[in-house]
Amino acid sequence: MDIFEVFARFPKQDDCIAYLEKVRWQGTPRCPYCKSSKQTPLPKEHRYHCNSCNTSYGVTVKTIFHRTRLPLQKWLLAVSLILNAKKGISARQLARHLKVNRNTAWRIGMQVRDAMYQPEHRNLLCGIVEMDETYVGGKPRRGSGKDVHIKHKCGRGTSKIPVVGMVERKGQVYAKVFGKSRLTLKKFxxxxxxxxxxxxxxxxxxxxxSYLGMSRILPHKSIDHSIWYVRGDIHTNTIESFWALLKRGIVGQYHKVSLRHLPKYVDEFCYRYNHREQEDVFSLTIQRSLGAA
Ligand SMILES: [Zn+2]
Structure with missing residues (x-):
């Protein structure tokens, strides 16, 4: 769903609430505190009174939208903008589109990313799986001030943050930030x-x-990049294109990502990649942000 569809489908707060209620409860409101479905609607306030535990609740309780003062339409727009931004979207851009200040945009972005976080129970990767690592962070924006002429070291042996990834050909990707620890065969x-x-x-x-020795746990083929990049079936082009996307996004949009937040951005790129062929990723993301998926 793009932003035009969001505007068309959810012009008012009521439309947003109706949509969230449908996604979260499928017609049967359930108390988020005691899970009871015995309730009395309080339609004027868009809330329900729970007949079991005597509290009242709305659809946003215990979700990323809880206690927000912003119109829900802005949240739905934010989800749409983030999902459609192939190379990521900065807080500043998000702020411009949503007409909110940059800090608010940053918070919204982070909460939507939380919803995109892929739970551990997803399927194991299989088939032909390419594994590789990349290094993120520290590079100044091109053309920005005095650092322009400083040459930056690349790859292994730098102070950048290692990210290790695995991707199935024509399938799913998984990537993990490794902090500043050394990459060893044991960790791999x-x-x-x-x-x-x-x-x-x-x-x-x-x-x-650190990849040598992998053949002890599974069939393993490696390519010597000092000689060639592709030898028959043996290459790591798929994971390298994913890295290209990730780095262009992170350097271009976020350019100052701290180690603390990097895992969220990496998850965001994995999520978009893994749902690239799914039709209704918008609803899925809303379901997740409501804790319903
Ligand atoms: Zn209750």
Whole structure:
């Protein structure tokens, strides 16, 4: 759903509430405190009185929209803008579109990202899985002030933050921020055991030392990037295109991402990538932000 559809479908606060109620409760309002469905509607306030625990509640209780003073339409617009921004959207851009201040936009963005967070119960990766790592952060924006001429070291052995990723060809991606810790075979193996169906997977990597030894846990092929980038089926092009997207987004839109927030941005890019072919990702995201998916 793009922003024009959001404007058309949810012109007023009432329309937004009706939509959220439908997504969250499918017609049967349920008390978020005691889970009872015995209620008396208080239509004027868009709330319900719970006949079991005697509290009153609205559809936004215990969700990212709880106690918001902003019109819900702005929240729905924010979800749409974030989902449609292939390269990410900065707080400043979001603020401009929503006509709110930058801090508010930043908070909304972070809460929508929370809703996009992919729970651990998702399926294991399988088939041909490419694994690689990249380094994020620290690079100044091109053309911004005095740092322009400083050459920045790239890749392994820098102070940037390592992110390790795995992607199924034509499938799902998983990426994890590794903090500033060293990337070792032990950590890579633990990650593969946790996220990959090792019985049904061939792993493709480059020849970084820490990947050697992976063949002890699953079939593993590696490509020597000092000689060639693609040898038959053996390449890591899929994960590298994902990195390109992630880095263009993070450097271009966010350019100052702290280690603390980086995992959320990485999740955001994974979420968009993993739902790239899903038709109604808007509703899914709203469901998640209401805790209903
Ligand atoms: Zn109740």
């Amino acid at each position: 193996s633990a990650l593969v055991r946790e996220k990959v169906d090792i019985q049904n997977t061939i792993l493709m990597t480059d020849q970084y030392r």
